[in-house]
Amino acid sequence: MDFIELVRQFRVGPFAVFDIVxxxxxxxxxxxxxxxxxxxxxxxxxxxxxxxxxxxxxxxVHLIFGLRTPLTKMVIDPNNYYLAKLVI
Structure with a gap:
């Protein structure tokens, strides 16, 4: 396991804490x-x-480059995750 995988394993729900920080x-x-x-x-x-x-x-930026992260999936889902869309 390399360093990036190690620090990205700490999560809050589907989100990696390292990425947010x-x-x-x-x-x-x-x-x-x-x-x-x-x-x-x-x-x-x-x-x-x-x-x-x-x-x-x-x-x-993630949408432009075609990267599907948990947050981009939540935002582009038309039927669910209304709270995530309101926060953004």
Whole structure:
């Protein structure tokens, strides 16, 4: 078992804790640069707003690349998981 498989085995329901933590940590660290980039097109997005946008952006990227994760499956399912859709 390699390191990635080891850290991804810890889950909350169907979601790997490692994936969520890395996503939020990555956006937290990149937020100042992303804000500067957004200011060039006259959008002011704070660090807190970037953190709120992590899940919608990640779902969009997963859909573009055709990756079916548990959360993307929940979002694109038209008949179930209404709470997940409301949270996003």
């Amino acid at each position: 890395v996503s939020y940590l990555g956006i937290f660290l990149l937020a100042p640069r992303l804000t500067r980039l957004a200011l060039k097109v006259r959008l002011h997005i704070s660090k807190a707003q970037w953190l709120w946008l992590v899940l919608p952006i990640s779902i969009f």
